[in-house]
Amino acid sequence: xxxxxxxLQLIKKIKLNYNNxxxxxxxxxxxxxxxxxxxxxxxxxxxxxxxxxxxxSIYDVNYQTDTISLVVKIVGAGSETLxxxxxxxxxxxxxxxxxxxxxxxxxxxxxxxxxxxxVAPLYLLAKEMNINGIKPFILLGARTAEDHILLSEFNKLxxxxxxxxxxxxxxxxxxxxxxxxxxxxxxxxxxxxGPEPMMKAVAAKAxxxxxxxxxxxxxxxxxxxxxxxxxxxxxxxGHKCVCTEGPVFNIKDLEWxx
Amino acid sequence: MANLEVKIHNLTFKNPVITASGTFGNGVExxxxxxxxxxxxxxxxxTTLKHREGNNYPRMAETASGMLNAVxxxxxxxxxxxxxxxxxxxxxxxxxxxNVNGSTIEDYIALAEIINDLExxxxxxxxxxxxxxxxxxxxxGTSCPMAEQVTxxxxxxxxxxxxxxxxPNVTNIAEIARAVESNGADAVSLVNTFLGMAIxxxxxxxxxxxxxxxxxxxxxxxxxxRMVWQVAQAVKVPVIGMGxxxxxxxxxxxxxxxxxxxxxxxxxxxDPQVSVKVIAGIDDYLQRHNFNSxxxxxxxxxx
Ligand SMILES: Cc1cc2nc3c(=O)[nH]c(=O)nc-3n(C[C@H](O)[C@H](O)[C@H](O)COP(=O)(O)OP(=O)(O)OC[C@H]3O[C@@H](n4cnc5c(N)ncnc54)[C@H](O)[C@@H]3O)c2cc1C
Ligand SMILES: Cc1cc2nc3c(=O)[nH]c(=O)nc-3n(C[C@H](O)[C@H](O)[C@H](O)COP(=O)(O)O)c2cc1C
Ligand code: FES
Numbered sequence: 001x002x003x004x005x006x007x008l009q010l011i012k013k014i015k016l017n018y019n020n021x022x023x024x025x026x027x028x029x030x031x032x033x034x035x036x037x038x039x040x041x042x043x044x045x046x047x048x049x050x051x052x053x054x055x056x057s058i059y060d061v062n063y064q065t066d067t068i069s070l071v072v073k074i075v076g077a078g079s080e081t082l083x084x085x086x087x088x089x090x091x092x093x094x095x096x097x098x099x100x101x102x103x104x105x106x107x108x109x110x111x112x113x114x115x116x117x118x119v120a121p122l123y124l125l126a127k128e129m130n131i132n133g134i135k136p137f138i139l140l141g142a143r144t145a146e147d148h149i150l151l152s153e154f155n156k157l158x159x160x161x162x163x164x165x166x167x168x169x170x171x172x173x174x175x176x177x178x179x180x181x182x183x184x185x186x187x188x189x190x191x192x193x194g195p196e197p198m199m200k201a202v203a204a205k206a207x208x209x210x211x212x213x214x215x216x217x218x219x220x221x222x223x224x225x226x227x228x229x230x231x232x233x234x235x236x237x238g239h240k241c242v243c244t245e246g247p248v249f250n251i252k253d254l255e256w257x258x
Numbered sequence: 259m260a261n262l263e264v265k266i267h268n269l270t271f272k273n274p275v276i277t278a279s280g281t282f283g284n285g286v287e288x289x290x291x292x293x294x295x296x297x298x299x300x301x302x303x304x305t306t307l308k309h310r311e312g313n314n315y316p317r318m319a320e321t322a323s324g325m326l327n328a329v330x331x332x333x334x335x336x337x338x339x340x341x342x343x344x345x346x347x348x349x350x351x352x353x354x355x356x357n358v359n360g361s362t363i364e365d366y367i368a369l370a371e372i373i374n375d376l377e378x379x380x381x382x383x384x385x386x387x388x389x390x391x392x393x394x395x396x397x398x399g400t401s402c403p404m405a406e407q408v409t410x411x412x413x414x415x416x417x418x419x420x421x422x423x424x425x426p427n428v429t430n431i432a433e434i435a436r437a438v439e440s441n442g443a444d445a446v447s448l449v450n451t452f453l454g455m456a457i458x459x460x461x462x463x464x465x466x467x468x469x470x471x472x473x474x475x476x477x478x479x480x481x482x483x484r485m486v487w488q489v490a491q492a493v494k495v496p497v498i499g500m501g502x503x504x505x506x507x508x509x510x511x512x513x514x515x516x517x518x519x520x521x522x523x524x525x526x527x528x529d530p531q532v533s534v535k536v537i538a539g540i541d542d543y544l545q546r547h548n549f550n551s552x553x554x555x556x557x558x559x560x561x
Contacts, residue, residue, distance in 0.1 A: 003290040005531055043528065046504075048323040051475065052527060094530060222318050222325055223527040227283035229303075229329045230318035239311055239332055 001032045003097060003225060007090050008068065013083075016149040019074045020117060021083040022059070025091065027066045034061045035100025036125035037216055037248045040070065041224035043092040044078045054078040055221050055243070057121040057193075058096065068095070071149065073117035097224050098247050101125050101214055103132065104189050110136040111187045111211075112158070113175055113202050115194025116143075119150060121216055122193055126157040137161070137187070139180055141198065145169035176201045187211050203251040204258040213251045217242045260544035261551040262537065264298070264518050266496045267419045267444035269353060269380055271298035271519055274552055275509065275537045278500055278523035279304050279357035279383060279423075280329065284343050285350060291530040296537065298519060299353030301383050302343070306359045307369045309335040313390060319456040319465035324475030324502070325524060326454050328468040330390045331359055336372050348378050355381045355421070359388060363411050370416040380418055384409065384443075387425030387450035389472045399425035399450070402437045413442030421498065424448040424489070426478075431485045432492035439493045447498035447521065448489060449482045475524040476502040483515055490516025490557060504532070506539020513540075516557040 008025035016022055039057045044050035060069040074080050085091065101121075104110050110129060112122045119140055129136050136158040142148045145168040154160050162170040163178050171178050175198060187209075192202045193216040206213035219242040222228040226244035233242050234255040240246065251258075262273035276299040282288065285300045294300065312332025319326045333339075339356075347354045356373050360366035366384065373382055386399035386408055398404045409422055422438040424431060426449035435446050451472025456465040482501020490497045499517030502524070503509050509520045525532045540552060549555060 005291060005529070046528060051323055052320050052325060092529075220316055220318050222320075222327070222524075223281075223530075225287055225530065227281060227287050227303075228318070228327065228527055229280075229312065229332050230316075230327055232312070232315055232317065232332070234315075 001034060001096055003094065004029065005092065005094050008093055010085055010087050010089050010091055011067065013085075013087055016071070017146055020149050021072050022069060022150075023072060023083070024067055024069045027068060029066070031061055031063055031066045031068065034058060034068075034096045036128055037100035037121045038096040038098045039121075039224075039247065040068065040093040040095035041097055041221070042082060044081050050078040050081060052222055053094065053224060054082065055097070055218075055224055057216070059120045059123050060127070061124065071117055071120040094224060097243060099245065101191055101216070101248050104129065104134055106133065108134060108189050109185065109187050110134060110189045110191065111180070111185075112136050112138045113141075113190060113192040113194070114138070115141045115175060115198040116147065117149075118194030118198075118216070119154070120193070122191060123150065123153060123157075125191060126154065130157050135159070137180065137185065139163070139175050139178055141175035141194065174198065174201065176205055181205055181209075190214070192216070200256055200258055203256060206251060207258055214248050215251060215254075216247045217249060218247065260541050260549060262541060264552060264556070266421070266498065266518055269419050271353060272296075273298040273537050274513065274519035274540070275533055276301060276353075276355070276498065276519055276521045277526060277533055278521040279385065281523040281526045284347060285354070286346055288530060292534045295351045296534055297352050299355055300350070301355045301357050301521065302347070303333060304331045304357045304359045304385055304388065305333050305336065305339050305369065306331055307336050307365045309333070309338070314467040316465065316467055317471075319471070321454070321456055321473065322477060324473055324477030326456055326466060326471035326473050327451070328390045328466045328471035330468070331388060336369055340372065340376065344376055344378070353380055354378065355383050357385050357423070358382045359385045359391075361391065363408055366408055367411050367415055370412045374416050374418065381421055382416060382418070383421040383423050383447055384412055385423045385450070387423050387427075389425070389427065389451055389453045389470070390468065396425050396427060399423075399434065400428050402434060405434050406437045406441045409438040409441040409443055419444045421445045421447050423450055425450050426481065426485055426501075427453050432488045435489040435493050439495050443495060445496045445498060446489060446493065447500065449478070449485055449501045452478055452481070474502070476504055478502045479508060483511055486512055486517050487515040487559070503536070504528070506536045506543060509536050509540060510543055510555065513552065513556050514559045516559070518556055
């Protein structure tokens, strides 16, 4: 679907835990072909502290009802204002943006690794995999049990494994400490989204095990559609814009010291 | 509809709204959002003779009502421009202007010569005001002798409309404007970004990889407007005003201060459709105030 500036109506707001919300929006046009990993760029209020738009991954799309869902974690003024918006309000978004994840080949054994609110884009990816007959393995990490969100949704789409930094739920430690890595499950594809240190650790594992791996980056953005050149990451082919040539990159293209 | 046409040197613009370099890509990125042909003109991303990788990430920091950028003129160079970008912008029926940058006078001259041969490019904007490169750039725009020299040398090889883009990081911008005017500039555009900086207090580190960067957006508008007003009084050549324009009334302020046209920069990030809204808003203003032509309000500030 072509990029557009849309006026979407917030129709549902669900508090997932103390600082994460699920927001569902009704689009003002017919939705089609939104790829897992793509994002929207939301106008908050143009106030002095939230002058630029805020990029948020697309968590889910419903083509029957033309609705888009997002998961937003409160980290500052923009996310605070957005999550305190009441249903019925109209929100201005530029969407859909970015390239999205590649689709696995039939029969691929896929591992999805998510950390914190980074689980968001993996949901639509897992959903599409299910439609294509692939049941992914899903490894999610968070600080504490309370920080794990949307587990019942992910449970419907594949086998879910969890880690918590404090050991309050399942395996204690980081996602890379989970025994799934030592089981010979023979993954051929890893998809990862989360804090950068986590993605780098996962990328290092994938590289060591020689498994193809895609990561979704969250660089700071001014425009979101490839004109300001502020969001770049270093690749073997020079600086690339995360907003247009990403946010999803194959780790073999990135200049990551892993 | 009022008559929105303006002239800069011998170039006609359908309306006084131009998009600013570095904020509008090569135009094609906006095709999904607006009809680029409805604009008075577009200034393409800053180009240099040779490929430049630009500065390291992070290149952007949001600040109160604005942003700092430190892109550092990332672009693929003149050869790539002629082969790939020029053919893509040929289809536009608007003034497509190339923003010309260099580290040395020789670079500026060589690039201006190359662009001079491109038939569909009626003008260049000579950027002597980029704050984000180590060599050249702003150094040319902050000293009168250097601004004079680069304008004079480029004028020798460039036969079409020569716009010189001024730096606001000077004590007396009118003086620089007069210096480039008397050395062959057909118009001046201002302002480029203001040198600024931002610090992450929690981490005690600069928020830009380059420490300092260029400030743009509504935060700079009052200063930009003052400079445009001063320059418009100091020179006879047309002035193109910019700095923090977010809506039609902002643009009208610049026209009243003496700008013959305006450029819209950072606002394109906030609203990719802002440029066409500004055109409609200027038209609406002219009709409300019973002006037949936008020319009636240029420099129309009443004191
Ligand atoms: C492609 C993409 C997809 C994203 N998807 C989601 C999502 O699905 N859900 C979600 O909650 N968030 C997502 N984010 C991050 C989200 O954009 C930021 O959290 C948000 O912009 C913060 O705005 P704010 O005004 O609340 O915080 P600010 O006040 O702007 O920032 C608060 C703190 O967070 C840091 N910060 C802000 N943005 C970023 C960033 N992009 N990267 C690293 N640090 C940052 C700031 O430096 C500051 O320390 C995504 C970002 C990108 C680029
Ligand atoms: C991300 C970014 C990149 C820019 N790149 C260029 C450039 O390549 N050449 C140039 O002359 N000006 C460049 N500028 C400056 C703008 O063209 C404009 O002069 C400035 O931003 C002030 O206008 P504004 O407040 O409307 O953005 C850039 C500005 C931004 C924000
Ligand atoms: S955010 Fe502007 S180019 Fe990516």
